[in-house]
Amino acid sequence: MTQNLPISLSLLQPGDQAEVVLVQAHGQVRQRLLEMGFIRGVRLRVEKLAPLGDPMELVIKGYHLSLRREESACILVNRVA
């Protein structure tokens, strides 16, 4: 299904869909992201960027979440067509 190398979530554009591969953060950030559903294999869709370009809004597990680039940069995903 997905052959390309995983990329950072922060590189995705609005409308892109992806599957979570790995959360590279540590400590509190990592725990929080895991709890919010960033688990291996979970599908997400980038909804939009805030008017000033950051943070990003995405849909994961059926709800809407916003992430700053700092956090989205440490989530590796595989783009899904």
Add this chain to the structure above:
Amino acid sequence: MPMVIALAGNPNCGKTTLFNALTGARHHVGNWPGVTVERRSGTFEHEGSTLEVVDLPGTYSLAARSEDERVAAQFLAAPEADLVLNVLDASNLERNLYLSTQLLELGKPVVFVLNMVDDAENRGVQIDVPALEMLLGGPVIPTVGNREQGITDLKAMLAAMARGEQLRCRRITVDYGHDIEGELTKLEAEICRDERLEASMPPRWLALQLLENNADAKRRVTESHASEAISHQLSRSFAFLEPHLGADGATLVAERRYGFAHGLVKEVATAPDDRLTPTSRLDAVLTNRVAGIPIFLGVLALVYSLSFILGKIPQDWIAEGFKALAGFAAARLPAGELTSLLVDGVIPGVSAVIVFMPVIMILMGCIAFLEDTGYMARAAFIMDRLMHLMGLHGKSFIPLIMGSGCNVPAIQAARTIENRQDRLITMLVTPLVSCSARLQVYIVIAGTFFTPVKAALAIIAMHFLGLGLAVVMGRVLRSSLFSGPSTPFVMELPPYRLPVMKATLIHMWEKGSIFLTRAGTTIFAGATLVWFLSRYPGIANRQWTAEYQQQRQAVQVLNLPPSESEERLRSLQLMHESRIVNTSLAARLGQKVEPLLRPILDPDHKRPEAWKDVIALTAGFVAKEIVVSTMAVIHQASEEPKTGELLSPLQVALRDGSGLTPLTALAFMVFTLIYTPCLGTIAMIRREAGSWKWAIFTVGYGLALGWGLAWLTVVAGRWMGFA
């Protein structure tokens, strides 16, 4: 003892609405011991049994990493909590069930509330309740909290549980898979070596937290005599699991929990429709790249005008009412200490408290409305980039802007910021934002010493200086006192919902009464103290009082026309008060302190009366509104301009008699902006930050920063050739 029900759930799951529906008006708001998290508890009765409900802070998990989570996790594990009531948002079931998997591990009976089932049905999600009960091992009651549907069923169920009927309860645990379960069993065996540790919380729950690398759980273990054996087993478990399953403990546990939640949802609920939800359609406009910011600014302008323009009307009535009351009392009672205590101390003190109420209640109502609709999260989403550059959070924007109306409710508005560090920084810099009370001081001073155009420029400059300083201090605080690891910005954008009017009203009332009881007493005490400082010993001087009364009588027997008589009496009163204030403890203090302020207020040593400014500034500690009226008393000149004249007698006195120059007047304005927040703000910081420490810190840094910048103003001004 009534049975205690702990109300747990995610943020935005309608928990508070449900709490209100259950307990009605019978609830109490306080703080959890040692932290600044609000604790709401209440009771309800059902068929003769009384039950107590404690509303826990909304959390996504019990990992105990934030203040909120720690409070929730500790209360749920404590013996006090008899039963857990887990509120689930039916339209977002999977993520809500993540917390449930943790609640089930606690070993206490859990009743589930499937809230907002109407929202879920609108999205095409049908939930099989009996199947959900089977899989969760506890009763599930569908409700629509904001329409109070299902509340009676819920009360009946809770009352039955209180009587000891374990209805539809089975022990359900998440299956973590063969490998993890094996390690959990080994860890549990080590934990059970210490009986006290075993009794303090279910061993399995502790073992899971250890596998997740939870700092609180690890701390608990270090206090145990079995700590070595447990740590040893833990490292062996990590050494086995991580290479074997290809991830660390935290990931593995989270994966299995979500696996459980995902499987459960697949089993009991139909998939939502693909069509656009009303929320997506609204967000297409409200967080639109182009329209998002203008709409947000519009909302902000509306909230601002409602609070500070509409709210000013009742505020003026209250202020006028108390002034009239003080005037009435002064005219009827004999001059002297007790009258002064009442007229100059108690009545203005009470007025200084009550006067905040309309603004606080309106602004808190607006903010509750924005939060309950879900727009607050969008506001933070829109502004976060800008605020993050300043070391703050997207949600700090609204308190900062509202600070320009009044700092007191602005500090209260910072409560919407979940993270404690972000909230503290916002509260500590908000007093730098120039409020409308300080504007009154600028108007008098700038109007006296500058031409109208320059005066307007100077006043605008003060506002920008305040905002700019808030930004700089935000960055400084972030990189000094709050340089610890910053918490992630992972913010849910909840679906838009229509708020319940009743909840908003309850919230407004709560905020207002908290202000009255907690901050009100501080303000009142401070106002009385400042009254004492500025009246004694002169007010107790019998001879002065007798002289004043003689002079009054002398005017009264002249039979002058009422207006002239009144004017003479007023100037007599001003003279009498001026004599008292200018010889008061505050004046002595002013003379003592004046050398410290000389570089900014009297750089040329040409102002023998610079100490009078210090009295006015001391009064400004209570409220900036009082600075001008105190100056009027000190300089024995009315603050009301005579008809047809541009400057008031006070302004003329300041211009001709005070020795202030345009440059020192500007320095005075700068100092007034920064030197200290008013008592209301200080009391509010104390209450919201949970300790006097931060309130005192705010005053201290304000004084230092204010002095420094006022001094710079003088130095830079002279260097540029101004006098």
